[in-house]
Amino acid sequence: MSDHRTHTSPSPQAVTELRLEGVWRVVVLNDPVNLMSYVVLVFKKVFGFDESTARRHMLEVHEQGRSIVWAGLREKAEAYVFTLQQWHLNAVIEPDESQAH
Numbered sequence: 001m002s003d004h005r006t007h008t009s010p011s012p013q014a015v016t017e018l019r020l021e022g023v024w025r026v027v028v029l030n031d032p033v034n035l036m037s038y039v040v041l042v043f044k045k046v047f048g049f050d051e052s053t054a055r056r057h058m059l060e061v062h063e064q065g066r067s068i069v070w071a072g073l074r075e076k077a078e079a080y081v082f083t084l085q086q087w088h089l090n091a092v093i094e095p096d097e098s099q100a101h
């Protein structure tokens with residue numbers, strides 16, 4: 001059977017979940033251990049970033065002490081933080097206050 005719903009806008013359920021739960025950010029914090037090239041590699045593997053995007057986030061972490069690398073539903077944010085921690089990066093989630101109504 002074919003599914004005739006081929007549009008790419010978020011489902012009403014996804015929009016409702018975002019409203020109920022809010023948007024959460026995945027934030028990578030600077031650490032004195034990991035090499036810059038390693039952090040770029042992890043960003044590419046975990047998020048599928050291209051080289052320049054991964055580098056930009058790595059430099060933000062290095063120069064400003066933190067970078068918001070992803071934002072969305074809490075469950076997915078927690079999964080990303082867990083994955084980044086498995087790669088030995090210092091990552092946390094925080095609520096995205098800019099999305100509050």
